[in-house]
Each structure stands twice: as C-alpha cells, then as structure tokens.
Amino acid sequence: MVEKYSIRTDLALEDKERFEEENVEVQGVVLEEEYDEEWEVKTTTVRIQTENGAKTMGKPAGTYITMEAPNMAVPDEEYHSEISEKIADCIKKLMNGKNCKKRGEDWSVLIIGLGNRNVTPDALGPYVADNLNITRHIVKEYGKYAMGKEEVTLISALVPGVMAQTGMETVEIIRGVVKETDPDVIIAVDALAARNSKRLNRTIQIADTGINPGSGVGNHRNAITQESVGVPVIAIGVPTVVDAATIVNDAMENLMEEMEHSEALKGVGVVLQGYHAAEKYELVRELISPHLNGMFVTPKDIDDTVKRISFTISEGLNMLFAGKEPAE
Structure with a gap:
C-alpha cells in the first residue's frame, strides 16, 4: 500500500521517515544521527547502498547528509558562521567518499547556482553564486602566486537560469562549460521542496548523487549527475517551499x-x-x-531568509576552498 502513494519531497530524510511511520524496513538503507547540543543542530546521514534501496526510496544510491538547524531562520551571525563550518565539513566528507581526484596541479571546482533569480523562493542558487570568492580567472591570468598561497583552488561559477529563459536544458549548458573548463568536481546549489513545513529554511541537504533541477515543484528536468556531465556532482539544497496539500x-x-x-x-x-x-x-x-493542487507555499519573510541562507552556504564554500585542498 505504501508504494501506491508518494509524498512530494526532495529530502531523503523525509522519505526514510515515511517508511518508519509505516513500520516498513527498507533493505539497503542505513541511517546515522548525531546531535550538536551546543548549537542545537541535528545531522542525519542516509546512505542508500543498494539498487533495491534506491528503488524503494525513489532516490539514487549514494549519501545524503541532512542538517536540521531550527535557528537558521534567525539572523544570528555567530550561529550562521557555525553552520557554514558544518557545511564545509559535510562537503569535504562527501568529496573524500566520492573519490574526487585532483587532475591538475590545483583543484578546479565549478559551482552552479540553479534556479530562477526572479522568483525569490527559487533564487537560492543564483544568490549563492553572487557571494562566492571566484578565483579561476585570476589564477589563469596571473598564476596562483597572485593569490599569495602555495595551493589554490580554482573556483568558477555558473548561473544557467531556467529553460523558460534560455530555451536549453540546464544539463546541456553545464556539459558545454565542463568541456571547456574541465573542472574536477561540480557543486550544484538549488532550492528544494519539503513535506514538513517545519523544515522550511531550517534544513540543508548535501548529497553526492547529483540533482534534478525543478523536481521539487514537479518540473522535472534532466538530471545533473556524474553520468550526465562527466565529473562528480555534489548537490546542496534548502527546502524553501511546500505544496498546498x-x-x-x-x-x-x-x-x-x-x-x-x-x-x-x-x-x-x-x-x-x-x-x-x-x-x-x-x-x-x-x-x-x-x-x-498545484500550489506551492513559502514563508512571508522568504526574501530576507533566502539571502541570509545563501550567504551562509557561500561562506561555507569559501571557507572550504580558501587555498586548501578539500581532501585530507
């Protein structure tokens, strides 16, 4: 009976919770939890290890790290700085687990801000790109010593827009950029949809499985994955909408x-x-x-919240790639 119905959510954690509510054990799916009492942040790691688990969960096999931070919607700089550090740690773990390899002298990372800048709940990705410390052009022009460091990560960013603006699938644009710039890894940032309204703007999911742009609002586009673009893809998402149901x-x-x-x-x-x-x-x-039935709802303070959370994510990325190798 459970397989007959599906609740719309982009969060692997919520899919796993749904089966737990029905007392259904999903084979091939492992869940680990840890809680930071000082900052009140719960981190849940869902590992989908088998094809059967992936089919049951309706998500690709891989690792999904979900941080639930109830105070993330509050404008507390110290708190958001801590979340940025946690984001950097999670990305680093996934890059290690994904066996991302440095193919050149320095790391090259392409960060993609997915979404529509003109629609606030969907503007998370473009806003993150706005706050990044872009370095690729400087290193290419003047060499890495212009950055004053021995080791430099070449950061480039892309905001491909949506199909209604470009007439192209996002994955087509990314393939072209990957062919020209040859990054070692892609980090894609996008807004998500949640099942639980309490998780709106208070949850961050980081996964090593890539992403389907627009899937949260039923607007399915071709997936951005290692198979489709040729390099490892790590996805960062924050739920900003829930559907009316x-x-x-x-x-x-x-x-x-x-x-x-x-x-x-x-x-x-x-x-x-x-x-x-x-x-x-x-x-x-x-x-x-x-x-x-097709209506999606977002909090009334979404303008300020998305800008604040996007800055938190970009700071985590800047922190991780500020002249340091992402892998130990």
Whole structure:
C-alpha cells in the first residue's frame, strides 16, 4: 500500500521517515544521527547502498547528509558562521567518499547556482553564486602566486537560469562549460521542496548523487549527475517551499490530535488514524480544490531568509576552498 502513494519531497530524510511511520524496513538503507547540543543542530546521514534501496526510496544510491538547524531562520551571525563550518565539513566528507581526484596541479571546482533569480523562493542558487570568492580567472591570468598561497583552488561559477529563459536544458549548458573548463568536481546549489513545513529554511541537504533541477515543484528536468556531465556532482539544497496539500495535511494531523480529546469527534479521529501517512496525504490531495493542487507555499519573510541562507552556504564554500585542498 505504501508504494501506491508518494509524498512530494526532495529530502531523503523525509522519505526514510515515511517508511518508519509505516513500520516498513527498507533493505539497503542505513541511517546515522548525531546531535550538536551546543548549537542545537541535528545531522542525519542516509546512505542508500543498494539498487533495491534506491528503488524503494525513489532516490539514487549514494549519501545524503541532512542538517536540521531550527535557528537558521534567525539572523544570528555567530550561529550562521557555525553552520557554514558544518557545511564545509559535510562537503569535504562527501568529496573524500566520492573519490574526487585532483587532475591538475590545483583543484578546479565549478559551482552552479540553479534556479530562477526572479522568483525569490527559487533564487537560492543564483544568490549563492553572487557571494562566492571566484578565483579561476585570476589564477589563469596571473598564476596562483597572485593569490599569495602555495595551493589554490580554482573556483568558477555558473548561473544557467531556467529553460523558460534560455530555451536549453540546464544539463546541456553545464556539459558545454565542463568541456571547456574541465573542472574536477561540480557543486550544484538549488532550492528544494519539503513535506514538513517545519523544515522550511531550517534544513540543508548535501548529497553526492547529483540533482534534478525543478523536481521539487514537479518540473522535472534532466538530471545533473556524474553520468550526465562527466565529473562528480555534489548537490546542496534548502527546502524553501511546500505544496498546498502538505499544509492541509499538517492541519489535519493537528485536528486529529484535538479529536482525541473530544468525545463528540473521537470516532471520526479513530477512522482517520487508520490511514497511513501517505494515504492521508493522497486523500487531502483529492479533497482540496483542483486549483490548489498545484500550489506551492513559502514563508512571508522568504526574501530576507533566502539571502541570509545563501550567504551562509557561500561562506561555507569559501571557507572550504580558501587555498586548501578539500581532501585530507
């Protein structure tokens, strides 16, 4: 029954939670958790190790690191600086695990800001690119000693826009840039969709499996993966939207909790509790108005939040590649 329904989310953690709610054990999927009490950051690593696990989860085999930081939506510079360090550490781990290899004298990293700059919830990637410390052109022109360091990472950035703006698949543009610049690794940054509204702008997912631009809002484009572009791809994403069905589903869950304390409505609550989480979500999708079915919702302070989080991510990237090798 679980396989019949799918709840729209880009987070591997939420897919794993869905099966745990249904008491379904997914073979070939390993979950590890750690919690930083000082900064209140929960880091969950989901490793999809087999093809069967990938098929069940609906995501490619690989490693997905999810950081849940409830205070990330708050403008606290010290807190965001700590998150930047954690982002740098996670990317470094994935690059080591992905066996990214330096093919030239220095590392060459292409960072891609996916999304539409003109649509704020989708502008995370372009905003990250705006704040990067770009070095490739300087090193190519004047040599790495112009940076004042023995070892330099050549950072280049690309904001390919969306198909409606360019008429081209994003992966086509990236293939062309990869052919010309020959980077060692690609880091793609994009906005995601979540199932749980509490995770909006408070969660960062970093994966070594690449990314499908636009998949969160049902706008499926060709995947950007090592197989499709020829170099390892690490994806960084932050959920900035949820669909309308998720909002209604969360409201229904709260209603069911209230029903448990009401004698008059307890019977109705018992009936709804018999539904699996995915079945309740599908029921909500069928009940809400058709014009709401394709609606996505974002917090009202999304303008400030996306700018703040994009800076946090770019600082993590700048921190990692500031003249140091990403692998130990």
